[in-house]
Amino acid sequence: MIRMVKKQEFYMFEDKMSTDEFSISDEVIMETFHQFIDDYEDDEIDVYGYFDNTGDLVGLIRFSEETGDYLFESIDNLANSFFTLIGVLFVHPNYRKKGIGKELVEFSISKATTEEIVADPFDIEASNFFNSIGFSLCNNIVDCDQWLMCK
Numbered sequence: 580m581i582r583m584v585k586k587q588e589f590y591m592f593e594d595k596m597s598t599d600e601f602s603i604s605d606e607v608i609m610e611t612f613h614q615f616i617d618d619y620e621d622d623e624i625d626v627y628g629y630f631d632n633t634g635d636l637v638g639l640i641r642f643s644e645e646t647g648d649y650l651f652e653s654i655d656n657l658a659n660s661f662f663t664l665i666g667v668l669f670v671h672p673n674y675r676k677k678g679i680g681k682e683l684v685e686f687s688i689s690k691a692t693t694e695e696i697v698a699d700p701f702d703i704e705a706s707n708f709f710n711s712i713g714f715s716l717c718n719n720i721v722d723c724d725q726w727l728m729c730k
Contacts, residue, residue, distance in 0.1 A: 581686045584628040584636065589613075592628075592636040592671075604702045608669045627686065629670070629679050638670040638679045642687040645697075662695035663687065668705070681712050688730070696730040 593609060629638035645664045665687055670680045688696055698714050700706040706728065714728035 580630045581627055581683065582630070584626045584639065588628065588636050589626065589639070592639075604704065605669070605672065608667060608701055611667055627683065629683055631674070637674040638683055639668070640665065640683040640687055641667045642691070644691075644693055660695060661693045662697050663691035663693045665696070665698040667701075668698075680708060684709075684712060698728045698730070700728060 593613065625643070626639055626641045628636045628640075631637050642663055642665045645662055647660045647662065665684060668680060668683060670683075684698075696714075697717065698709045700709050709728045714730045717727045717729045
C-alpha cells in the first residue's frame with residue numbers, strides 16, 4: 580500500500596535501520612529525507628511511502644511539480660515549462676529488486692498533473708534503475724551538472 584508518510588513513521592523507519600545496512604549512497608539519501616522531514620512542522624509530510632503487508636514502511640518517494648528555470652535552460656523541453664520532479668526515491672536494502680521502487684515511481688506518475696516527468700537519480704545505480712523503467716537522459720544533458728532523466 581502506498582500513502583503519505585507521517586513524521587513519526589519516518590523516524591521509526593530510520594531508527595530500525597542499522598547503519599551497516601547502508602551504502603554511502605543510502606546514507607546520503609536518508610540524510611536528505613531526514614533534513615526534508617525535519618523542516619515540516621505538521622505530522623503530515625509531502626513524502627509517500629510503500630508499506631508492506633505487515634504495515635511496515637519499506638520505501639519512500641518525494642515528487643513535486645516544478646517550473647523550469649536557469650538550471651534547466653540547457654534542456655530544451657524543460658526550460659520555462661512545468662514538470663513533475665521525482666527528487667528522492669529510497670527502498671530499504673532488504674526490499675530491493677521486488678518491484679517496490681517501480682510501484683512508487685508509477686504512483687508518482689499517476690498523481691502527476693504535468694505532461695513531463697523528470698527524475699533526478701542520485702548515483703549510477705539509481706540512474707540504471709530509472710533507465711530500466713523507461714526513463715532516458717534528458718536532451719542536451721551534457722550542458723547540465725545533473726543526471727536528469729525524462730520519461
